[in-house]
Amino acid sequence: ETGVTQTPRHLVMGMTNKKSLKCEQHLGHNAMYWYKQSAKKPLELMFVYSLEERVENNSVPSRFSPECPNSSHLFLHLHTLQPEDSALYLCASSQDRTAFNYGYTFGSGTRLTVV
Amino acid sequence: DQQVKQNSPSLSVQEGRISILNCDYTNSMFDYFLWYKKYPAEGPTFLISISSIKDKNEDGRFTVFLNKSAKHLSLHIVPSQPGDSAVYFCAARSTADSNYQLIWGAGTKLIIKP
Numbered sequence: 001e002t003g004v005t006q007t008p009r010h011l012v013m014g015m016t017n018k019k020s021l022k023c024e025q026h027l028g029h030n031a032m033y034w035y036k037q038s039a040k041k042p043l044e045l046m047f048v049y050s051l052e053e054r055v056e057n058n059s060v061p062s063r064f065s066p067e068c069p070n071s072s073h074l075f076l077h078l079h080t081l082q083p084e085d086s087a088l089y090l091c092a093s094s095q096d097r098t099a100f101n102y103g104y105t106f107g108s109g110t111r112l113t114v115v
Numbered sequence: 116d117q118q119v120k121q122n123s124p125s126l127s128v129q130e131g132r133i134s135i136l137n138c139d140y141t142n143s144m145f146d147y148f149l150w151y152k153k154y155p156a157e158g159p160t161f162l163i164s165i166s167s168i169k170d171k172n173e174d175g176r177f178t179v180f181l182n183k184s185a186k187h188l189s190l191h192i193v194p195s196q197p198g199d200s201a202v203y204f205c206a207a208r209s210t211a212d213s214n215y216q217l218i219w220g221a222g223t224k225l226i227i228k229p
Contacts, residue, residue, distance in 0.1 A: 040124060042219040056214060090158050097215045103149055103161025
């Protein structure tokens with residue numbers, strides 16, 4: 001399988017649940033990203049991993065916890081979320097963080113609904 | 116305050132005509148700009164980019180124009196096709212940013228009418 005794959009595609013969870021989003025890339029990229037997309041808003045960068053090390057955390061609440069066990073996999077662990085966290089969560093990868101001439105490759109996203 | 120603005124939430128264009136999507140930015144340090152296209156239930160896909168050393172970049176039906184003095188860029192699609200109906204995001208970055216962040220606009224939904 002090629003590209004960036006995200007699972008699950010849809011997730012409904014209660015505010016007390018714990019769940020995880022998974023992202024996998026088979027492009028040989030060294031950087032991976034979590035983005036949040038809310039309706040009619042710009043994409044919000046949440047986390048950046050470069051060579052499996054977290055290099056950025058854009059003031060994301062601690063109820064979101066990323067994990068990058070290797071260069072091909074990225075997880076976003078969710079616990080005690082709020083209804084306003086309902087959004088499309090997108091994973092992306094790039095050749096490396098500094099690759100200005102290359103775009104990001106995005107997964108299809110996980111549509112998360114918190115009830 | 117949004118550094119990259121796409122002021123038109125949506126745009127409707129007749130098939131075969133030219134579609135023009137606009138993007139304004141406020142940070143004069145931005146020197147690389149990208150356009151992404153997003154279909155429903157899919158992630159954004161990279162479309163075309165332009166460096167600030169150029170004022171135009173063309174790829175088939177897609178052309179991006181950059182006006183640095185006006186801090187404005189536009190994406191032209193000629194001729195528009197039904198498959199072009201999607202949300203288009205503008206993004207920008209600066210080589211001076213040690214975080215190499217991409218700053219995104221909120222997107223413009225393009226509808227191509229048959």
